[in-house]
Amino acid sequence: xxxxxxxxxxxxxxxxxxxxxxxxxxxxxxxxxxxxxxxxxxxxxxxxxxxxxxxxxxxxxxxxxxxxxxxxxxxxxxxxxxxxxxxxxxxxxxxxxxxxxxxxxxxxxxxxxxxxxxxxxxxxxxxxxxxxxxxxxxxxxxxxxxxxxxxxxxxxxxxx
Amino acid sequence: xxxxxxxxxxxxxxxxxxxxxxxxxxxxxxxxxxxxxxxxxxxxxxxxxxxxxxxxxxxxxxxxxxxxxxxxxxxxxxxxxxxxxxxxxxxxxxxxxxxxxxxxxxxxxxxxxxxxxxxxxxxxxxxxxxxxxxxxxxxxxxxxxxxxxxxxxxxxxxxxxxxxxxxxxxxxxxxxxxxxxxxxxxxxxxxxxxxxxxxxxxxxxxxxxxxxxxxxxxxxxxxxxxxxxxxxxxxxxxxxxxxxxxxxxxxxxxxxxxxxxxxxxxxxxxxxxxxxxxxxxxxxxxxxxxxxxxxxxxxxxxxxxxxxxxxxxxxxxxxxxxxxxxxxxxxxxxxxxxxxxxxxxxxxxxxxxxxxxxxxxxxxxxxxxxxxxxxx
Numbered sequence: 001x002x003x004x005x006x007x008x009x010x011x012x013x014x015x016x017x018x019x020x021x022x023x024x025x026x027x028x029x030x031x032x033x034x035x036x037x038x039x040x041x042x043x044x045x046x047x048x049x050x051x052x053x054x055x056x057x058x059x060x061x062x063x064x065x066x067x068x069x070x071x072x073x074x075x076x077x078x079x080x081x082x083x084x085x086x087x088x089x090x091x092x093x094x095x096x097x098x099x100x101x102x103x104x105x106x107x108x109x110x111x112x113x114x115x116x117x118x119x120x121x122x123x124x125x126x127x128x129x130x131x132x133x134x135x136x137x138x139x140x141x142x143x144x145x146x147x148x149x150x151x152x153x154x155x156x157x158x159x160x
Numbered sequence: 161x162x163x164x165x166x167x168x169x170x171x172x173x174x175x176x177x178x179x180x181x182x183x184x185x186x187x188x189x190x191x192x193x194x195x196x197x198x199x200x201x202x203x204x205x206x207x208x209x210x211x212x213x214x215x216x217x218x219x220x221x222x223x224x225x226x227x228x229x230x231x232x233x234x235x236x237x238x239x240x241x242x243x244x245x246x247x248x249x250x251x252x253x254x255x256x257x258x259x260x261x262x263x264x265x266x267x268x269x270x271x272x273x274x275x276x277x278x279x280x281x282x283x284x285x286x287x288x289x290x291x292x293x294x295x296x297x298x299x300x301x302x303x304x305x306x307x308x309x310x311x312x313x314x315x316x317x318x319x320x321x322x323x324x325x326x327x328x329x330x331x332x333x334x335x336x337x338x339x340x341x342x343x344x345x346x347x348x349x350x351x352x353x354x355x356x357x358x359x360x361x362x363x364x365x366x367x368x369x370x371x372x373x374x375x376x377x378x379x380x381x382x383x384x385x386x387x388x389x390x391x392x393x394x395x396x397x398x399x400x401x402x403x404x405x406x407x408x409x410x411x412x413x414x415x416x417x418x419x420x421x422x423x424x425x426x427x428x429x430x431x432x433x434x435x436x437x438x439x440x441x442x443x444x445x446x447x448x449x450x451x452x453x454x455x456x457x458x459x460x461x462x463x464x465x466x467x468x469x470x471x472x473x474x475x476x477x478x479x480x481x482x483x484x485x486x487x488x489x490x491x492x493x494x495x496x497x498x499x500x501x502x503x504x505x506x507x508x509x510x511x512x513x514x515x516x517x518x519x520x521x522x523x524x525x526x527x528x529x530x531x532x533x534x535x536x
Contacts, residue, residue: 017362018363080233116323
């Protein structure tokens with residue numbers, strides 16, 4: 001008879017522990033303002049990303065289509081998986097001196113691990129991390145980007 | 161398939177009522193591509209043979225062609241849930257170079273490591289609940305983990321693969337909001353953590369499935385090299401933070417949570433206790449972060465002196481050992497990571513014998529396996 005009561009009390013205790021757990025879920029069920037769920041594509045306008053968020057390497061240009069990249073190739077050296085290629089060309093300046101400047105700063109987004117080493121080591125702060133994150137593309141070729149805009153040139157006052 | 165056939169043919173002593181079942185590589189409770197070849201008699205487990213290497217990425221070999229500043233970003237990808245602690249293993253390079261890092265760096269690293277430990281244990285908690293049939297825990301755990309990831313995103317620039325510790329210091333200084341946000345989080349999480357107990361710990365189904373299951377004795381824990389919370393639940397005092405303190409751990413007071421039973425339930429309780437301990441460590445440090453540089457002055461190209469270097473750090477899963485052999489060049493000659501998951505995994509065969517296959521899921525859940533950590 002005693003074992004029978006033990007059996008019943010075990011069952012009741014079990015049900016009680018389930019109810020204790022249910023109390024937590026019920027609390028959140030009846031206080032919907034505590035919920036933190038966001039609807040992703042709908043909240044895109046209000047989405048705030050941290051300034052340091054590493055989404056993609058970009059090269060900022062000013063209004064005169066000038067950038068700060070000297071084409072030194074330090075970012076290429078520091079990239080752990082070869083996602084940056086620097087193609088430079090030599091020109092003759094107005095003073096008649098030969099000078100190497102950047103032709104193409106090629107960035108392979110598909111190979112990038114967003115480690116931030118290129119941005120950190122850039123001596124002229126020519127590249128920064130952008131806060132974009134929707135990187136899905138139909139074609140792999142579109143992940144290869146040329147960061148310096150066509151016709152752009154180096155800003156005045158950048159140390160070389 | 162050929163392998164399976166070979167085992168069946170070569171096992172002359174196999175009985176007719178024993179059979180082999182592949183648990184994984186796509187089993188939901190292995191949390192990754194881990195394949196366990198389980199020898200069963202009915203539901204009773206007789207032998208568990210782990211087959212690792214499905215996502216072997218050759219990180220140790222890759223490091224041989226990378227410089228010392230480039231290596232930390234790969235360690236993020238080993239045990240991605242304790243990415244910061246893996247990054248922190250750059251202490252090995254600093255010790256080899258005999259560089260004194262600023263106090264501020266030590267404080268930041270320790271706070272980050274403890275935040276990461278809480279985040280990792282939160283994810284473990286939700287996954288354990290889910291493995292044992294309580295889906296609700298998954299949403300609650302992930303909801304709270306999000307707060308920590310937001311703090312990481314603000315200061316480190318990434319949520320999962322932080323790459324925050326570099327030889328000599330950290331990548332960025334802490335964000336101006338950092339201290340406030342961490343304090344708010346601690347305050348909030350102190351109220352939420354008792355809810356975890358209410359929701360899952362007391363649950364009768366969970367207790368029935370975990371109490372007394374898969375007992376790992378202290379001797380076995382030492383013999384198999386089971387470290388971290390799994391080893392400490394058996395009474396094996398193996399906390400590197402206590403025994404070989406690094407960063408700011410010598411400055412803080414905390415208890416090493418220890419258990420004696422070594423069963424699944426104790427391993428569960430121990431991780432909950434660790435979350436409380438981590439919070440107390442953060443509280444001791446967060447207001448006292450000293451002013452100063454966030455990185456020591458380092459050369460552009462780091463060259464380690466010739467020799468062998470070893471450093472241990474405590475990740476959320478146990479002890480991570482970094483062994484570097486240097487020949488004086490800018491790349492290491494050889495790097496070996498002693499990952500906690502690998503050693504912990506091979507204790508499962510020993511303790512799962514004689515239990516039901518459903519108990520194997522419970523045992524695996526509380527060992528908190530992260531597969532890239534095992535395969536590297």
